[in-house]
Amino acid sequence: MELELLAGYVVGYLVQKFGRVFRRADEEVDLAIDAGMDRLHEVVAERLGDEPALARLEEETGEGRQSPRTRQRVRLALEEAADGDPEFAAELEWLIDDLRSGGAQAGDHGLAAGGDVRIEASHGGVAAGVIHGSVSTGNPPQPGPSDA
Incomplete structure (x- = not known):
């Protein structure tokens, strides 16, 4: 992700974070x-120290305002x-991606959702978020004379 865009996201989330401190919600999300x-x-x-x-x-955010100049100064510092620190940049990118996904993550062959998921089946169908292997919607085939 381009540094300017990444820094912009970070500043945006910091503004949200500072604003939410005063009105923490109780919902799990x-x-x-x-x-x-x-x-x-x-x-x-930790990285910017006493910036x-x-x-x-x-x-400013605690007072309900943010000047464009302050936002720009934080963005430039980021x-x-x-x-100057590719590891810091990679960590920021990972954190931003995590926030943008709503914290939902899944490994290989997994399913992740940042909100409600509804999976349904009807009339003998199959419904699943992830299936590994074969699926049959009917009775398994019976071995015939040539299969014995």
Whole structure:
């Protein structure tokens, strides 16, 4: 992901995180998002240290405003840090991807969903999120005389 775009996403999520601190929701999805934004904030705060623009963004957001100049200063600080540290950039990208997916992840041959999933079957059909192997909707074939 391009550094400018990545930094823009990070700033956007930081603004959401700072705003949500004052109005934490109790729903599980919100808790997962909050946890992801908390982790993003930890990583950014650890890397940027005492960056005045980050502190100012948190202060402004807490007051219900964010100046475009402050957002730009944080974005530029993130771009510079990520440009000089590919591991930091990769971690930011992973965290942003995780937040954008709603925290849903699946391994090989898995199924992940960031929201409700409804799977139905009718009239002898088969319904599943993931199937590994053969599926039959009828009785298994009986061995005939040549199969014995």
